[in-house]
Amino acid sequence: MKGTKLENFDFVKRLEKLETRNRMLALLCIASFAVSGGLLVKLTLDQKKLSKDASEQTLSTLNIAGEDGVKRFILSNTAPLAPIQGEFIARTVPPGMSGMIFTDPKGNEVGGIGVSSRHTTVALDYRDTPIEAIGLATYQGKTGQSAMLKVMDNPKDTVDVKKIKVNDPEEMKKLQSLMVDRITLGVEExxxxxxxxxxxxxxxxxxxxxxxxxxxxxxxxxxxxxxxxxxxxxxxxxxxxx
Structure with missing residues (x-):
């Protein structure tokens, strides 16, 4: 009988130790879940904050360039200057016109889009000459709105943009002679x-x-x-x- 009581006593002790270890293990699990849950919540909140910050940027001008530094895409809240032959030409555009332009690997403008309160234009340019090849335009005037497609004649020559910038009479005359409208398609009034x-x-x-x-x-x-x-x-x- 004594042996049996001793065995029962040892069994109870082992059971108590096992229950103690189980409680400690449960507490550790709960603590681990709490920590990991807190980290998950923090990471989620940080990710949402990062996504919110990264989804919107406010800029007045955005330039996208190649590895060589040549600007291939320019987006601006004002009409960008026209890059051609290494020079920049000011544009004659309606007030408040924003725009984006595309350039070739040398940085020369080859097309773009312009938008103002009453005008929208889309243009594809001829190469090496400041002349549009194809132009799409919409306009809102006093008599209503209109839409137009225009195709210019292909230039037989080019001009020196440096001379154009200083309004050289002969070069300006030459440029005017190259700007020949050949086809106009549209709806107006x-x-x-x-x-x-x-x-x-x-x-x-x-x-x-x-x-x-x-x-x-x-x-x-x-x-x-x-x-x-x-x-x-x-x-x-x-x-x-x-």
Whole structure:
């Protein structure tokens, strides 16, 4: 009987020690969860704060450059100067126009977008010459809104931008001679029209639908007189309606 009581006593002692270790282990687990939970909450809050800070930046000008330092994309709250031939040309644009421009690997402008309170323009430029190749534009005026697509003639030559900057008369005249509008497509005051011009920029073919829904086609000679397309003779009427 004594042996049995001793064994029972030892068993109770071992059980008490086991329960004590279990309680300590449980407390350690709870403490670990609390610490890890606190860290998780802190990391989550820090991440949210970082995401909030990183998702929005306010800048007046943003330049994106290549590894060689050449600016390839320029975004500004004012119309950026036009970079070409290593020079920068001021633009004649409406007040309050912001813009972004794209450049080639040499840093020359090749296109861009401009936005003001009444104007929006999108342009693709010819290379090595400060002339637009294709232009898209919208405009809001007193008589309503209009939209237009314009295609300029491809330049047969180029100009010296350094001379253009100082308004050299001969160079300015040369630049003007290269700026020839060849195609205009648009809608204005409820008139939809397509105008095709010759190499001198004179209207030669006009196609459209007027504001009374009347279609028309005009073929003009180099003097601006209407020509009968079938006979190639000067027509008496001003419009040829379909």
């Amino acid at each position: 409820n008139v939809a029209s397509l105008v095709i011009k010759d190499r001198e920029g004179k209207d030669r073919i006009l196609i459209g639908v007027d504001n009374k829904d009347q279609p028309y086609i005009k073929v003009l000679d180099k003097n601006g007189l209407e020509v009968d397309a079938s006979t190639k003779k000067t027509a008496k009427t001003s419009d040829t309606h379909l």
